[in-house]
Amino acid sequence: MKKTTIALVALAALVFTQQAKAQTSENATSQTATAAPAAEKVTWDGFDQSWVNGNDRRDSSVFHIPFFTPSILIDCNFTHSFNDPADHTVVGSTALSRNDEMVISAVNLGGDFSYGNARGRIMTQFGTRSQVVPRNDLSPYRGQYDLADAYRYLDEAYVGYHFPNIFYGGMNIDAGLFMSYIGLNSYYQQENWEYQASYTSDNTPWFFNGIRIQMWLSKSLKVEPWIINGWQSYGMFNALPGLGCNITYIPKENIKMLTNDYWGTDAAGLIGRHRFHSDNSFFLRYYNHRESKSVSRMAFTVTGDIGFEKGDGVNGFSDDAVKGPAQYFASIMAYNKIWFSHNHCGVYFGGGWMTNPGRYLVLAPTGDASPFPNPYNPTQTVGTHPFTENPGDKFTGWDASLGLSWTPNQSVEFKVEYVHRQADVNYFAGHGGVTSPSGYTYTPIPGTGWAPDLVKAEDRIVAAFLFRL
Numbered sequence: 001m002k003k004t005t006i007a008l009v010a011l012a013a014l015v016f017t018q019q020a021k022a023q024t025s026e027n028a029t030s031q032t033a034t035a036a037p038a039a040e041k042v043t044w045d046g047f048d049q050s051w052v053n054g055n056d057r058r059d060s061s062v063f064h065i066p067f068f069t070p071s072i073l074i075d076c077n078f079t080h081s082f083n084d085p086a087d088h089t090v091v092g093s094t095a096l097s098r099n100d101e102m103v104i105s106a107v108n109l110g111g112d113f114s115y116g117n118a119r120g121r122i123m124t125q126f127g128t129r130s131q132v133v134p135r136n137d138l139s140p141y142r143g144q145y146d147l148a149d150a151y152r153y154l155d156e157a158y159v160g161y162h163f164p165n166i167f168y169g170g171m172n173i174d175a176g177l178f179m180s181y182i183g184l185n186s187y188y189q190q191e192n193w194e195y196q197a198s199y200t201s202d203n204t205p206w207f208f209n210g211i212r213i214q215m216w217l218s219k220s221l222k223v224e225p226w227i228i229n230g231w232q233s234y235g236m237f238n239a240l241p242g243l244g245c246n247i248t249y250i251p252k253e254n255i256k257m258l259t260n261d262y263w264g265t266d267a268a269g270l271i272g273r274h275r276f277h278s279d280n281s282f283f284l285r286y287y288n289h290r291e292s293k294s295v296s297r298m299a300f301t302v303t304g305d306i307g308f309e310k311g312d313g314v315n316g317f318s319d320d321a322v323k324g325p326a327q328y329f330a331s332i333m334a335y336n337k338i339w340f341s342h343n344h345c346g347v348y349f350g351g352g353w354m355t356n357p358g359r360y361l362v363l364a365p366t367g368d369a370s371p372f373p374n375p376y377n378p379t380q381t382v383g384t385h386p387f388t389e390n391p392g393d394k395f396t397g398w399d400a401s402l403g404l405s406w407t408p409n410q411s412v413e414f415k416v417e418y419v420h421r422q423a424d425v426n427y428f429a430g431h432g433g434v435t436s437p438s439g440y441t442y443t444p445i446p447g448t449g450w451a452p453d454l455v456k457a458e459d460r461i462v463a464a465f466l467f468r469l
Helices: 001-032 145-152
Strands: 068-081 104-114 119-122 154-163 171-179 209-217 220-228 242-252 257-263 274-288 295-311 330-338 343-354 377-381 394-411 412-423 455-466
Touching: 104 377, 119 171
Parallel strands: none
Antiparallel strands: 068 104, 068 455, 104 119, 119 154, 154 171, 171 209, 209 220, 220 242, 242 257, 257 274, 274 295, 295 330, 330 343, 343 394, 394 412, 412 455
C-alpha cells in the first residue's frame, strides 16, 4: 500500500512538472511574439536645468534607496538692517524674520515615495518660515479647527498616481499641499539665485492646497491645471474653489518660458469679488563654458505679473464712482547671474518694481502694525495701529540687490547679499520697531505717544548658509 501511494505521488509530481514546463514555454513564446512596450519618453530629457532660477541645483541625489528618495534642506541666515529696529523685526519679507541674529529660517525633512505608478511626497518645515508664511493666509479664520497650526509644519504633502503612455511623457494627478510656481522663485532658497526675493515673488503665493494634473504633451511642453482651495490658502474663503494652470515650454536647454494664470474668489465673505492673476517668466542662458576657470556661465531672467480684483466694492484697473476704486497688481523683475570657476562661484544682480492699489497682495507688517483680525476680539485688529489695506489704498515699491555666491559642492552654498527696498508709503521697520516702546511683546502699548515706526526705505546686508542633501 505504501509503495502504491509513493508511486501515485511521484506520477502526480511528474505530470505537474511537465504541465508547468509547458506553461512556462507557452508564456515565453507569447512574450517573444508580443514586443515589450517601449520605454516612456521623458520631457526635457537630457536638458541641464540646474542654472534656472527656481530649480534644483544638483545633478542627482546622493541617495539610492528603493521606493524612497530622501530630501534634507537647512536654511540659515544672518541679516542686518541699517534702520536698526529696536525689536529686531523684519517687515515685508518671507525669507527673513529677525535682524542681527543667527536665524534658522527653514529645516525641511522628507522626500519622495514611489511604488509602481503610485507616488507621494512629504516635506516638513521647521524654523521661522513656519511662522512667517502661514500668517499671510486668513482662510483659517473661517470655521473651526486651526488650519494654520494643523498644516504649519508641512510645506508639501501630497499623494498621486502616474498614468504612463498618456500623451508624450505620461500624466500625474496629485492631491494635497504642493508648491506654487507663481512669481518665479522657489519656496526653497537652495533653488534661487537671490535670497531676498523681489516684490514680484515675495507678494505672490508659495503654496497651493488642492489638486493638480501634470500633462507632458511633448518633449518641450508641460501643461498643469489646478483646482485649489484658493490663493495661498489652506482653506476656502467662499463657495468656489480657485482655478489655475501652469504652462512650461522649454524648446532648448538654454531657453525656458512659462505662464501661470489664476482665477478665484479670495476676499473673505465677499462672494462677488473675483481675482485674476497672470504671471509670466522668460529664462535665457546666453553663455556656457563650464570648463573655463574664469567666466563659465551667464544667464538672465525676467518676470512680469498683471492681475486685478473686481466686484463687491472694487473695480479692477480703473476708479469708478459707483463700482469702487481700482484694485490691481502690476510688477516686473529681472536678474542676471554670472558664474565663475567651473560654476562654483557667482555674482548676481537685479531688482524689480510693483504697484498694488488696494494692497491686497502686500505683505502686511506684523506686531502692533498688523491689520489682521484679532482672534480673541473680532471687533479689533491684532495691532492697535494697523497698516491699512482698504480699497483704494495706494502702494508702489521698487527694490534692487547685488550678491555673491560660493558653491564648493552641490550640497552647500554660501551667499552675501546687499538689498535696497523702497516704497511710496511708510512700510518698513524703522529704528523704533513695530512691537512696543521697549521692543518686547510683554511691554504694554501706551494709549498715546507711541506708534510703530514705519519708514519708506531700508538697506540691508544678508548672509545666507544653505545645505541640501
